[in-house]
Amino acid sequence: MPRRNNHRDRRRGQRHKDVGHGHDRHPGGFRCAGCRLDVPATAPGTAHRNHCPHCLASLHVDRRVPGDRAASCRGRMPPLSTSVRPDGEWLLIHQCVACGELSANRIAGDDNALALLRLALKPLCDTGVATRMVLTL
Template sequence: MPRRTRTGGRDRKDRRPQRSKDVLHGGGGHRARDFRCAGCRLDVSTSAPGTAHRNHCPHCLTSLHVDGRLPGDRSAGCRGRMDAVAVSARADGEWMLVHRCRSCGALGTNRIAGDDSALALVRLALRPLRGAFGAEPEPGAP
């Protein structure tokens, strides 16, 4: 099949240069405040009700090892995947997620957010009771 020729009168050298790819993704674009979950691959917004430093997925509760000593400091060098292993409650009744890093084994806690999956949180809270009553673990559960 013969190649089509351009009839617009502009050659390749006359065309407008292509925009760089960071036009939409850099500083203030539509993905500037999002991240992709390492567990379920969901696009997650970093703004969440109930927390100032979102770093876990509201669907599967998976996180990345990005924070060092302070929440939101993003100073950890590991960058490994962190799985939610437990739920803890503070004295004031606030729930915290306990994450363990798959790479270095470090434990960390995160505040739950208002849009976290209630089903995932309850499953995580009830995990210790599964073995106590002789129930079989869920498929894929550790």
């Protein structure tokens, strides 16, 4: 049987597929990089959803302004700790594992209260966390 030498030249391009593979479940939402749950785009108490309400992990997508989605890093940002503003509003402190940048994000109304409490109590359980946080600032 003769061997075809030009089989690469005769390949067809890939067909367009109409299958959504679940991407349309939450229009504007995302899949969490930490726990892989589907997260809706809307969040009570904030205009820009930027972290998973279950595990509190985020992605490095915003550069300077919340919601600008201008960062090119796209690294995973696990939560490090919490902070409280003078008016009583809680913030999540995230650190990017790719570039090391720190960011503060407002909590949302549907965030897991137990995960927030564990994160807030973490410095009391592990004194090394507070020392590392001071050294990174």
